[in-house]
Structures are given as structure tokens and as C-alpha cells.
Amino acid sequence: MDTKKRHEHKNCRQLLGSLSEYVDGELDEELCGVLEQHLDGCEDCRIVVDTLRKTVYLYHESAKAEDIPSDIRKRLYKSLNIEDYLGK
Ligand SMILES: [Zn+2]
DSSP: OOTTTTOOHHHHHHHHTTHHHHHHTOSOHHHHHHHHHHHHHOHHHHHHHHHHHHHHHHHHHHHOOSSOOHHHHHHHHHHTTHHHHHHO
């Protein structure tokens, strides 16, 4: 019944560290593949990516900004508890 038995949380932490680049489309093609493969089997990470993508998209739509200032990005991450997640 342990659905997280094969879940390597170590990978999650590594991959979540690359999420901002991934969502921005700045991540290496190779790393993108690794990340997407992991997302296939990891619902936790998928939820984080989905949420981050939607938030970034909505921000771009409303602000028509090319780049998200780092302080806003930081606040965004904090609101998504990514830092808590990474800190575990
Ligand atoms: Zn994961």
C-alpha cells in the first residue's frame, strides 16, 4: 500500500531546484527529459510544476512582463512552499 515506496525524494529536491529554469524554458534539453521522466511518475512534483506554470503564466498575462523580478519570484516560491519542500 506504500505508493511512495519507489519515490526518490532526493531526486525531487534536485529537480525542484531546476524548476524555475524549466518553467522559463531555459533548462537543458537533457535535463528537461530527466525532469519530465520524473514528473511522469511523481505526482508531488507534477503538482508543483503545474502550480508554478499557472502562476507564472497568470503573472505574465496580467503584467505583460518579460521577466519576473527575483523578489517576486522569491515570494512566489514562498507562497508555493517550495522552499519548505526543498528544506526537508
Ligand atoms: Zn518528485
